[in-house]
Amino acid sequence: MLAVARREALEESGIDGVVVAAARPFDLDIHEIPAHGNEPEHFHYDVRYLLIAPETATVQTSAESKELRWFTYADLQEWDLDPGLRRLIGKWNALAIKRAHAP
Numbered sequence: 001m002l003a004v005a006r007r008e009a010l011e012e013s014g015i016d017g018v019v020v021a022a023a024r025p026f027d028l029d030i031h032e033i034p035a036h037g038n039e040p041e042h043f044h045y046d047v048r049y050l051l052i053a054p055e056t057a058t059v060q061t062s063a064e065s066k067e068l069r070w071f072t073y074a075d076l077q078e079w080d081l082d083p084g085l086r087r088l089i090g091k092w093n094a095l096a097i098k099r100a101h102a103p
Helices: 002-013 073-077 083-100
Strands: 027-033 042-048
Touching (some): 027 083
Antiparallel strands (some): 027 042
């Protein structure tokens, strides 16, 4: 699954050379998808890995991405995000705070 995550990161952002922060998933989001057409209601599983872009990276939108840009943690507080993304951001923020206070 990690190889798929790296490929998706490249396809959706155009950023090559991402560094894998950990081989284990960082987050798992399970959410309900309503029935649509012939597809019945079901659960969708987002397995999320932590990937780090090179400092020189520039983003490029693709057919799979609506908008890409760099943002700050403060920016995120103003956005209307789904609960799964809010949880992911909280986990990342907690990790960043922990690392900042590590000896």
